[in-house]
Amino acid sequence: MSERPTKAILRVLNGEPVWPLPIWIMRQAGRYLPEYRETRKQAGSFLDLCYNPKLAEEVTLQPIRRFGFDASILFSDILVIPHALGQDVRFVENEGPKLDPVTSQADLARLTDELPLERLEPVFETLDRLSRSLPKETTLLGFCGAPWTVASYMIAGKGTPDQAPARLTAYRDPVFMDALIDRLVRASAAYLIRQIDAGAEAVQIFESFGSALPPALFDRLSLNPIRRMVEGLKSARPQAKVIVFVRGGGAHLHRFAAAGIGDGLALDWTLDPVNVLPGLPAHVATQGNLDPLALIAGGEALTRGTDHILKAVRGRPHIFNLGHGILPETPVEHVEQLIAHVRGA
Numbered sequence: 001m002s003e004r005p006t007k008a009i010l011r012v013l014n015g016e017p018v019w020p021l022p023i024w025i026m027r028q029a030g031r032y033l034p035e036y037r038e039t040r041k042q043a044g045s046f047l048d049l050c051y052n053p054k055l056a057e058e059v060t061l062q063p064i065r066r067f068g069f070d071a072s073i074l075f076s077d078i079l080v081i082p083h084a085l086g087q088d089v090r091f092v093e094n095e096g097p098k099l100d101p102v103t104s105q106a107d108l109a110r111l112t113d114e115l116p117l118e119r120l121e122p123v124f125e126t127l128d129r130l131s132r133s134l135p136k137e138t139t140l141l142g143f144c145g146a147p148w149t150v151a152s153y154m155i156a157g158k159g160t161p162d163q164a165p166a167r168l169t170a171y172r173d174p175v176f177m178d179a180l181i182d183r184l185v186r187a188s189a190a191y192l193i194r195q196i197d198a199g200a201e202a203v204q205i206f207e208s209f210g211s212a213l214p215p216a217l218f219d220r221l222s223l224n225p226i227r228r229m230v231e232g233l234k235s236a237r238p239q240a241k242v243i244v245f246v247r248g249g250g251a252h253l254h255r256f257a258a259a260g261i262g263d264g265l266a267l268d269w270t271l272d273p274v275n276v277l278p279g280l281p282a283h284v285a286t287q288g289n290l291d292p293l294a295l296i297a298g299g300e301a302l303t304r305g306t307d308h309i310l311k312a313v314r315g316r317p318h319i320f321n322l323g324h325g326i327l328p329e330t331p332v333e334h335v336e337q338l339i340a341h342v343r344g345a
């Protein structure tokens with residue numbers, strides 16, 4: 001007999017409405033927290049921090065200690081996958097990630113075909129530590145990037161407006177593009193399976209650049225690769241819960257739901273849940289979707305934005321979150337106010 005989950009986030013991901021809504025925040029460990037900035041100084045480079053299980057555990061726990069979120073997301077980055085596959089990845093202060101671009105089959109042939117899981121051992125050790133140090137009511141989330149989002153960094157070697165280099169590659173060299181996506185689907189599924197084995201109870205897949213894809217490329221580069229990843233994970237670890245976040249994917253959400261891709265679908269801040277939720281099956285959990293700038297602004301913008309979501313999702317399985325990651329400028333007091341408001345509703 002399978003046990004009924006008791007953690008609020010897992011109950012919601014099982015399709016059960018829970019009130020007050022459970023809450024966590026994308027990028028909840030990070031520079032808006034003074035204690036993160038302090039630990040970051042001790043770590044050396046950003047990747048050194050990701051691969052230091054003790055310090056990565058510490059920064060993962062910081063927002064849990066301070067706010068008591070219902071979920072704790074592993075501290076790592078989506079770019080550890082290209083790094084483990086053999087691509088050079090650096091994080092340049094105030095500039096973001098820089099990679100040696102992979103733009104051809106020859107470049108791809110220099111990376112490993114299968115993900116060398118042993119290179120990611122520190123990440124799994126962080127999860128193992130967290131599964132023992134977190135409060136018992138807190139759900140431990142793993143994550144990875146969706147293949148298109150990760151591929152767009154691998155091809156351009158950095159963040160680019162509208163992911164133009166990767167999009168152009170998809171048109172000009174479909175054979176290479178499909179091979180790269182396939183490599184990432186297999187690597188990411190293997191990575192997520194190992195995260196579950198190390199203690200993650202659910203995982204979130206970040207398709208941060210879904211907005212860049214025209215309809216002709218969306219299924220090929222986003223929906224189908226994510227479907228294959230989720231199928232790979234679920235066939236190996238049926239108990240694993242999956243949240244899919246496709247930023248800019250609002251027009252496709254109902255198709256993710258109809259195809260059964262993900263136990264939860266995260267809404268970005270451009271979507272109005274009042275319009276979106278009626279198009280989704282009642283058992284599919286949703287997550288989101290306050291504008292991160294409303295959290296920076298605070299006051300009326302924060303209260304009104306939060307109340308709009310609370311009212312729209314009442315009676316449905318929903319996890320409160322932002323519609324994208326929290327920004328470094330966010331006042332900590334506004335996060336406290338948000339949590340008090342959601343929990344007092």
Ligand SMILES: Cc1c2[nH]c(c1CCC(=O)O)Cc1[nH]c(c(CCC(=O)O)c1C)Cc1[nH]c(c(CCC(=O)O)c1C)Cc1[nH]c(c(C)c1CCC(=O)O)C2
Nearest residue numbers: 026027028029030046074075076077078096097206208325
């Ligand atoms: C696109 C993307 C990346 N990384 C990630 C995404 C998808 C989510 C999204 O769309 O926001 C995901 C990510 N990155 C990080 C986490 C950790 C866990 C958490 O959410 O608390 C997660 C889930 C830590 C991080 N990843 C990064 C930081 C900041 C670096 C630092 O502390 O010096 C953190 C806390 C660096 C990073 N990593 C990435 C970029 C573009 C940057 C630089 C931008 C910036 O500086 O804010 C790639």
